[in-house]
Amino acid sequence: MIRDITIGQYYPKDSVIHKLDPRTKLVGTLAYIISLFLFNNFLGYIVVTLFLVGVIKASQVPFRFIIKGLKAIIMLLMITVLFNLFLTKGTPLVEFWIFTITKEGLRISLFMAIRLIYLIIGSSMMTLTTTPNQLTDGLESLLGPLKKIKVPVHEIAMMMSIALRFIPILLEETDKIMKAQIARGADFESGNLVKKAKSLVPLLVPLFISAFRRANDLAMAMEARCYSGGEGRTKMKPLLYQVNDYRAYAIFVLYFAAIIAMEIVL
């Protein structure tokens, strides 16, 4: 189940999109997400679809892989669609028992679903083409100005990248502990919710103890390697905009302008 989530996963390739600066991709993704909620006409969907397909093609990430990421949000998608479908008032289309489906409801739920799917695909395009480290570097740099108002930007970025490094390790460890407890007769499957929650205790306690020990070790190892916060630190891979990043920004501006222009004109 956990392994099905492709959101936040990196798909190694050497494409144009992969090589873009993480800041470009972060800003671009944000602009793209905003743009999804700016239009309300049919042509808009065509423009967004074209844009998205273009980005996917350029990224060389297989379409199948991207679709897999949608599995994780299927529940959310269903709920949104059902709510919109049955609870929107308007001209009735179909009526049965206590439910009515209206023309407006159908339209809204359909477009809502498309927007949600596009939102997930769009943001996973960013994570699929950017390593977690680049992503945190990009965030750190973009949020840099917040340092002036005492937001610990560097520390937050460091925390994120350490979390990303340890997620697979802790997953593996959870698996190991689970097997060890099952071997001793623990039962994680059967019983009602309360019983299931209780059965997690022998899993979580050792996991937490080990996580704290790791945290302690890691802090010591970082200190031993002269880590003392962001002050006076240089970067092995400093972020530098390339020609392609300026091109990408130009494309984003054009795309954004097109969406807004269409909304005004139509």
Place this chain on the structure above:
Amino acid sequence: MGIIKSKNLVFEYIRRDEEGNVEAINRAVNEVNIEIKQGDFVAILGHNGSGKSTLAKHMNAILQPTEGDIWIDGKDTKDIDQLWEIRKTAGMVFQNPDNQIIGTVVEEDVGFGPENIGIPTPQIWERVEKGLKAVNMLSFRKHSPNKLSGGQKQRVAIAGIVAMQPKCIVLDEPTAMLDPNGRKEVIDTITRLNKEEGVTVILITHYMEEVIGADKVYVMDQGSVVMEGTPKEIFSRVDELKQYRLDVPQVTLLAEELKESGVSLSDGILTIDELVNEICQLY
């Protein structure tokens, strides 16, 4: 003065109750005097809980002495202003390979130390390349540390220290969590660093086989240094070693048994080759 020198070094772990009253005192390092020469390969042996890690943490100024002093390259670790200089001089490799790798890509992890000490970007790349070459891991530079074997992870950790160009490397049981292959990889790597690059190595271990090539061996027990000398001198005192709950290498034990039953062999035989040579000369 040697690169590391301690005088009557004492460290106590103090446990306090909620009101801050002292509940228990555990003297983990007790009146330790050591002196380590620049360029030497020094091994510290000892049973679990004998205070090896506590002593090691003093060499990197992670812990400060309760009493006594320790100098790293002439700098007193109690001097807060010298803290970063001391940590640049003495790098430290820990036992658990997973818990000391910070980067999500091998080369980024090796670059972490140089980044911290403010090395300019082009030099960081040079140092990373040199560091990875020194541990034979250059071809793995783009890999994720999670996919490496224990021995490889430990070599990456060593590369991360080498990239900071320390004069001395302290390794606290770097092989304890590794299989025999990984153990050999790591020991070969640090031996090479010591011989070819002239880095002072302080290897903490409880595998006796790993200290055979050392220039000097310290044995610790209950916080004190109880034996010191060359491996030959140390291993000729088999009974004493057993008393400190250390496992003597098989060959040495065999030689000892043979000697007891009347074969005239010299003291402290450490390797199979040595034993074979001596026996061949007898007949």
